[in-house]
Amino acid sequence: MAFDAGGDPSDEALMVLYANGDRHAALALTQRITPRVLAYASRLLSGDRAEAEDVAQETMLRLWKVAPQWRQGETRVTTWSYRVATNLCIDRQRARVRKRLVALDDAPETADAAPRAEDRLQESGRMAALEAALAELPDRQRQAVVLRHLEGMTNPEIAAIMEIGVEAVESLTARGKRALSALLAGRKAALGYEDDGHAG
Amino acid sequence: MQDDDLDRLLAQAARTAPQPSDALMQRVLADALALQPQAAALRPPAPPARAGLLTRLIGAIGGGPALAGLGTAAVFGIVLGYLSPSTLDLFTGASTDVADFFPDADFLTTEG
Numbered sequence: 001m002a003f004d005a006g007g008d009p010s011d012e013a014l015m016v017l018y019a020n021g022d023r024h025a026a027l028a029l030t031q032r033i034t035p036r037v038l039a040y041a042s043r044l045l046s047g048d049r050a051e052a053e054d055v056a057q058e059t060m061l062r063l064w065k066v067a068p069q070w071r072q073g074e075t076r077v078t079t080w081s082y083r084v085a086t087n088l089c090i091d092r093q094r095a096r097v098r099k100r101l102v103a104l105d106d107a108p109e110t111a112d113a114a115p116r117a118e119d120r121l122q123e124s125g126r127m128a129a130l131e132a133a134l135a136e137l138p139d140r141q142r143q144a145v146v147l148r149h150l151e152g153m154t155n156p157e158i159a160a161i162m163e164i165g166v167e168a169v170e171s172l173t174a175r176g177k178r179a180l181s182a183l184l185a186g187r188k189a190a191l192g193y194e195d196d197g198h199a200g
Numbered sequence: 201m202q203d204d205d206l207d208r209l210l211a212q213a214a215r216t217a218p219q220p221s222d223a224l225m226q227r228v229l230a231d232a233l234a235l236q237p238q239a240a241a242l243r244p245p246a247p248p249a250r251a252g253l254l255t256r257l258i259g260a261i262g263g264g265p266a267l268a269g270l271g272t273a274a275v276f277g278i279v280l281g282y283l284s285p286s287t288l289d290l291f292t293g294a295s296t297d298v299a300d301f302f303p304d305a306d307f308l309t310t311e312g
Contacts, residue, residue: 026232034228039217053224060228064235130213149210181206
């Protein structure tokens with residue numbers, strides 16, 4: 001594509017081009033940002049693909065709407081997108097909890113809440129086990145661990161997304177990893193790891 | 201679970217990120233194009249309106265400032281013309297004597 005011939009413009013430059021009517025910029029931003037937001041939302045929403053796609057589309061919709069007022073240098077497009085996606089995921093998680101509570105009230109005899117992490121660990125592979133364990137983490141720890149270890153963001157970037165200090169990010173990721181280890185402990189066989197943990 | 205095991209698991213998960221479907225990408229792109237501002241700044245600028253005759257005349261003598269200077273000079277000349285020489289003395293600080301340039305020409309206007 002000729003658009004790429006002169007080197008890759010930054011996301012922020014693409015926002016300006018998009019706001020000026022450049023259709024190639026619309027395509028480039030779609031291709032760059034959507035997969036990252038989808039992956040992030042999917043991980044925060046415990047693999048709920050349909051909801052993750054809704055979150056990704058809604059995040060991108062808000063990005064298009066804010067483009068004409070976008071001010072370069074204030075924040076990065078990825079940081080802004082992850083922040084919006086985080087808030088949308090939190091909203092959906094809360095709605096999911098409320099819905100579950102209503103369902104429990106309405107049909108207590110048949111209530112089958114989401115399977116606990118342990119049950120899911122037994123019937124799933126490694127990724128499903130990790131996903132289940134992540135779902136057990138408190139929201140902020142899960143966000144920090146996902147951003148740091150799955151999305152590959154730096155601590156300052158995570159701090160900007162979560163609107164907290166870098167030290168708080170370090171604390172959240174450390175506690176999140178400890179909690180993950182505890183949740184996954186004793187499941188080495190299910191995960192395919194040897195007991196001594198140093199086979200590789 | 202050992203830290204190394206968890207790190208390996210996280211690294212593996214990072215490599216296996218869920219990919220967006222074509223349908224999602226199409227929906228997002230459709231939203232982008234539907235909401236994209238029109239490129240007003242990219243339209244060619246409208247040609248300037250043709251200048252009228254008066255505008256061109258004013259331009260020929262140097263534009264507005266020149267016209268203002270010309271007008272001021274004209275008004276000042278008219279005022280000077282109406283003022284009597286004695287009044288002008290107030291400005292010049294000198295007395296003006298009435299000069300008789302043709303003292304011997306009176307006979308031309310007298311009869312007999």
